Amino acid sequence: MTTPAEPDLQGEGHSPAMIRADLLAAIFFIVLATAMLYGSWTMDRLEARRIHSFTVPGLVPGLLSAALLICGVVLAVRSLRLPAPGGWTDLGAAITSGAAGRAGIVLVLCLAYTLGLVGLLPFWLATGLFVFAFILVFETWLAEPRRSLLQSLPWAFGLAVATGAIVTLVFERAFLVRLP
Amino acid sequence: MLDGLGMLLGGIAHFLTPLSLFNIAWATLLGIVIGALPGLTATMGVALLVTLTYKMAPDQAILCLMCIYSGAIYGGSRTAILLAIPGTPASAATTLDGHPLALQGKAGLAMGLATTSSALGTVIGIVALALIAPLLAEAALKFGTYEFFWLALFGVVISGQLTAMDDPLKGYIAGILGLMVAMVGMETLHAYQRFTFGIPGLGGGIDLIPAMVGAFGLAEILGVMKRTAHARIVSSGDRVIPKLSEILKYWKTTLRSGVIGTFVGIVPGVGEDVGAWASYAAAKRSSKEAHLFGKGSQEGLIAAETGNSAVVPGAMIPTLTLALPGSAAAAVLIAAMFIHGIRPGPLLMTESPEVLYQIVAVLLFSTLAILVFGLTLTRPLLTVLAVPRERLMAVVYVLCVVGSFAITQRMFDVYVMVGFGIVGFILREMKYPMAPLVLGIILGDLLDLNLRRGLLLTNGDPSPFFTRPISAVICLIIVFTILMSIPAVSKRVRALFTRGSAAPAQS
Incomplete structure (x- = not known):
């Protein structure tokens, strides 16, 4: 609950x-x-x-x-x-606090991914872009303390590629789900 | 009795296969990890994993979901002890004594006691499930359309009351909103489409799984990411496996908390968090060491962990026998059971009694897995706690999208998930509980159909709703619950009893 x-x-x-x-x-x-x-x-x-x-x-x-x-x-x-x-x-x-702003940015990223990227781009690419942008925004811009771009970039890129590939492969090949 | 024992042994034997044991192992471990990660709850885990179990055989699918549920409720204790953040809401009470114990250098002992208490709590609940469920199912066969109408209403009202103790009005509003959501789409008595506004996707109503993924997934992501606070892991190298004397020292508390947790589980829509808080409060009231509660009391930790874990099997009692979910995660399990062709409800014990005993067996196996993983995988679980939420939540949202899309393969369900996520987040921020909302969505059809069918049977005469004995009792409980949530009424009732008890003392 x-x-x-x-x-x-x-x-x-x-x-x-x-x-x-x-x-x-x-x-x-x-x-x-x-x-x-x-x-x-x-x-x-x-x-x-x-x-x-x-x-x-x-x-x-x-x-x-x-x-x-x-x-x-x-x-x-x-x-x-x-x-x-x-x-x-x-x-x-x-409503105008930093916390609400952070939630708002999460929502904007999620909506851009769900309503914009999914369907427009192949699912693996849309997912990769979303994960990459999400990690970079929250680690290098909205984090306290902020991480350096050099520190964050490899993680963001690696996770983006891994998530896009694994989710697409697991669902499309193993579970035979046609992804959007 | 012997039949039941035979079926229980059959249930255990049924899962003694390499595939089942493998599924028990990974699902319980995944459940523990989900529970341990702050921001991932048991309900979210079960809702997301419904998709992954979609192609499995029904028994294996339910096995995996039950293990995830049970593992996640336990997994939350790890975060509560080491980070002072409840991994799931169910572990909030664990934080009070678990983290102070860790600060005293007894993190290992706290983790060990939490593991054994969880296991014992689940075992107490399992015994109740095996004993009470068949009896309740038999009694429920006598329930007619009138009783089911009141039961559906009772579920929403009691859930609204108990999940929003500070402000039951918000609990009731959440429940009504859930019931209203269930009114959208094709109604079952006359096959008429209500409130669809010409949108084809709404014709079949709003599916529970995307709604739950939104309300417990996206809403949780928004809630977690809006915070900036970072917690520090407090660990120590002391012994994790507790001594037998340490486990048995508070046996009365364990037993009491197990019974309380089971009872809370039986009450529809009231979940593990209430079980933990109720057990914790009862333990504090009757403890000789009440002054230690909140400062690292082993008894407090045992009460909270036994209480929340006992809710899991307890919640399965109304879920399986009445199709009334005992908790939010159990609501997802009902939806998953329907997907796999299992129909929970009073006829379950007649049509397929083996399902109940298989679930009992699964819970026993998952308890064993929790004991093994909980007492051995201390270091790997520490690594899990260190995963940054910025990286985790992005992946979780992708799973929310895929999870809500995969079952019916419609983008409409993804939009439902997003809608429920936003509304769920706003409602949570305003202290509206999610459990009555979910219960309302699942019970709306039952309430609607049985009210109108009952009136049809009596040609518009509502009296059987109030004169049949079971109906009358449930109706009275509902009225009493609602009246007692009105401050002016409850104050007067309490004053009556206070005066009554004070009078003899004065004379």
């Missing part, structure tokens, strides 16, 4: 930034639940097939969206009632 049930010692769960983030999430959940409730209500009730009115396809999605709507409202009310001095500032700082 991902979230250990350990006591929230730092009180991070109710930090001002988290309270404000909860408010934004609550608004999103309310909008999502309302849209899904509308979708469930207007969903085809298959009257032409004379199905029982209690078995319409929109029944359970409707109930679930109502449940999410209630949870969203409770979350919103709770976020509004809890004091959160400097919450918006802290939240803004968290």
Whole structure:
């Protein structure tokens, strides 16, 4: 499981930034639940097939969206009632922090590989380029302390070639998977 | 009873072949390595390896996945002790006493005790699995559509409650989101496509494996890479194999933690981390050396490791008998079983009872492998811990892409993986647990189908959902769980009991 049930010692769960983030999430959940409730209500009730009115396809999605709507409202009310001095500032700082930037760069690299390189280039080459770029970016630019290019380059190149070759060979030859 | 013993011996004999033993060895070792590498979790490992076992015979495929699961839960302890970083969330409680022991120059003892405790915890869980699962499966044959509706809801609610103890509301929201995801695609009662928006890929619904690879793979990569902190390995050259007296000194704690871990495993969607924390808390409460907990207590380490390992076989009890995953990794195992033509659920013991005993046998073998590898491969595992995450995570993402693509060979599943990875990362950052979300995806169809089928059977009358004895009990538990998660209600209930117990003392 991902979230250990350990006591929230730092009180991070109710930090001002988290309270404000909860408010934004609550608004999103309310909008999502309302849209899904509308979708469930207007969903085809298959009257032409004379199905029982209690078995319409929109029944359970409707109930679930109502449940999410209630949870969203409770979350919103709770976020509004809890004091959160400097919450918006802290939240803004968290979103623009170095940590968020690092996660953003990982995401950009992953998306460039998945949506751009895969399909455009042969899979082994796309994979090699991704591994090479990932290692170089995170070892020579975003690492603390940074590694020198000379130190990183052989590793990045070697791993890129090895990953591209091994993954392609193992999946295409041993597991007979047609790679993208 | 004798039938069961015969089938267990049959299960053991079934895997006493060179191929099976070879698979047990590499899969357990790979599991230990996955668990030891920070950022790679048991669930991620099992989800990624489903692809590699796709072409294997069903028994060998399940064998490999079970060994990886069991090995990874143990492997996390190594990182917890030497690096003070839990290799998997299941080892978070191990860090509290394991790392202080390493700092005291007793890293070898800590690793040895973690290994033997893991093995003992798994054995306690295995005994429960062999004894309870057949009984539960027999009882589950009496379950009808009403009971299965409540069981599905119970799974999501209890998982939401227990995996987000600080904020159950977020657990419930995660569970509802998972159930909503399951509503996408063709519903099974009238074969109507819901919320597909004309996208052909959504017609069959969202597959669990790409969703899990995203939520536990890409989300984990993003989470690991955003941090800059580096940990230092603390090791020592002391003895790794513990003395018998050191293992047996805290036998009561071992037994208690094993039972707690097994029970936590049986509860749907509540995984190894809760098992470890619950066992640790119980051990601290009843220990004569409670003051040592958190400062290098051997008892604390034993409790945490026994507790998390006992969850693995415990989680297989509802997984096999009710098709309700006992943990997130067990949810992947259910998906893998379906891929290989094995149908977990109440009919498993009727249709193919040997599967249960084969899984018991696999767990026994993997426990033996854990003991051997854990006590002998100390140095090679140290090398694994030194692998830089910058190099590891790039390769892991490639495996995420291939893993989600390979099963159905559609790029759509890769996009699902990326989508779930991003959403999973944001939800994790905001302290939403992933387990109820996953449980919701897997149980959504069960909940939807059984609610509407039940209403169809009764011509729209919902009363059997509340009047049948088992349904009524599960319904009451759900209502009680939800009410107790409301602070105002739980405060009043607690006050009632406090007053009740305080009154005699005052008179």
